[in-house]
Amino acid sequence: MRQTLQVFLVLFSTFAIINCLNNGLALTPAMGWNSWNHFHCDINEDLIKQTADAIVSSGLADAGYKYVNLDDCWQISRDSEGYIQEDKAKFPSGIKALADYVHSKGLKFGLYSDAGDFTCEHRPGSLGYEVKDAERYAEWGVDYLKYDNCYNNNIPPQVRYPPMRDALNSTGHPIYFSMCEWGEQDPATWAPEVGNSWRTTGDISDNYDSFLSILEQQVGLEKYAHRGAWNDPDMLEVGNGGMTTQEYEAHFALWALLKAPLLIGCDVNNMSPDTFRILSNQEIIAINQDPLGIQGRRVLKTDQYQLWIGTIVDGIAVILFNTSSQDSDLSFTFEQIGITGQAIIRDLYKHQDLGKFSNSFSTNVPTHGVAVLKVVPLSFAY
Numbered sequence: 001m002r003q004t005l006q007v008f009l010v011l012f013s014t015f016a017i018i019n020c021l022n023n024g025l026a027l028t029p030a031m032g033w034n035s036w037n038h039f040h041c042d043i044n045e046d047l048i049k050q051t052a053d054a055i056v057s058s059g060l061a062d063a064g065y066k067y068v069n070l071d072d073c074w075q076i077s078r079d080s081e082g083y084i085q086e087d088k089a090k091f092p093s094g095i096k097a098l099a100d101y102v103h104s105k106g107l108k109f110g111l112y113s114d115a116g117d118f119t120c121e122h123r124p125g126s127l128g129y130e131v132k133d134a135e136r137y138a139e140w141g142v143d144y145l146k147y148d149n150c151y152n153n154n155i156p157p158q159v160r161y162p163p164m165r166d167a168l169n170s171t172g173h174p175i176y177f178s179m180c181e182w183g184e185q186d187p188a189t190w191a192p193e194v195g196n197s198w199r200t201t202g203d204i205s206d207n208y209d210s211f212l213s214i215l216e217q218q219v220g221l222e223k224y225a226h227r228g229a230w231n232d233p234d235m236l237e238v239g240n241g242g243m244t245t246q247e248y249e250a251h252f253a254l255w256a257l258l259k260a261p262l263l264i265g266c267d268v269n270n271m272s273p274d275t276f277r278i279l280s281n282q283e284i285i286a287i288n289q290d291p292l293g294i295q296g297r298r299v300l301k302t303d304q305y306q307l308w309i310g311t312i313v314d315g316i317a318v319i320l321f322n323t324s325s326q327d328s329d330l331s332f333t334f335e336q337i338g339i340t341g342q343a344i345i346r347d348l349y350k351h352q353d354l355g356k357f358s359n360s361f362s363t364n365v366p367t368h369g370v371a372v373l374k375v376v377p378l379s380f381a382y
């Protein structure tokens, strides 16, 4: 087994030098919706159509959310030639018709499969069927593929993921490749050659501890992300009900700063005003979609709070994250964010210019909440 593994890895290294993902996609992180976090396996044609309708009518499409992605459970079997079959009980008109519908709304369409014998919900996986599956996806007009990691026979992901990258490439149809190997084999160090994004951890759950633990695991990964290739701390839970509004504000802003793909995971047909307000915040989305594509990083963590910063074209995005319930204000010094002199500061959740400051800035931040600030130095005298 060890020898086989070594051969695999040698083959892969040779491969990686010759081949790299070059599909021209994800110059900024993908934005869209995915069915899993809210609906799990319980999806069907009508739900996806209503979701596409709601993404447009609510204004989320105008805010930048374009991909409508089915997660597990759209597929059921293979035909006698090995081609994947959709579950006709749930998708009677077929995936092609659904993709056409989503496209007719000006949106993009995504599917899910798995680099193993089965998907996590035990539907047919793509291992060994990469070429046939990619062919079908391209015929159907699929724009995005999330590729999971269940039932993988302990074959290293470095061996299982590139064949799908290459199969997608061979179709000639640009398809965003979202790798979901759960961060197990340090994907940030090799996945930028393979996928447009790679999951850095196991699945998120809709609670503050899960969000905080995933956030912690992003520290240090910022150096691997760039235009076309992003760390993926998993899809958004905003609007699913397990966190407070302040916690969802923190989750959304920090994911934006991490340059995470922003994939909404709630029921967009039934969003509260707060959910929509958070997800459609143009000033925070602008941090995520910033053309420089520089992932933000943590510069300070105490028992009370965390300070995160990220360079954007017109300044510095700063997030003060209150992880405690102690009674004191949060602040940062200009030195901590690498600037000197005066700076103009704007609050991106309050949509308010706060004025001109020197040396430091301080504000009250609710428990488990954030202050999201844009800091524009009057002179960039680093």
Ligand SMILES: *[C@@H]1O[C@H](CO)[C@@H](O)[C@H](O)[C@H]1NC(C)=O
Pocket (backbone or CB within 6 Å): 020, 021, 022, 023, 024, 168, 169, 170, 171, 172, 173, 174, 175
């Ligand atoms: C396939 O890969 C080649 C070489 O990297 C690249 O030039 C081309 O744009 C890719 N095509 C698609 C559809 O991804």
Ligand SMILES: *[C@@H]1O[C@H](CO)[C@@H](O)[C@H](O)[C@H]1NC(C)=O
Pocket (backbone or CB within 6 Å): 304, 305, 322, 324, 325, 326, 327, 328, 329, 330, 364, 365, 366, 367, 368
């Ligand atoms: C954190 O949140 C609490 C509760 O809203 C607040 O009283 C406190 O000032 C905030 N700041 C710190 C450092 O805990």
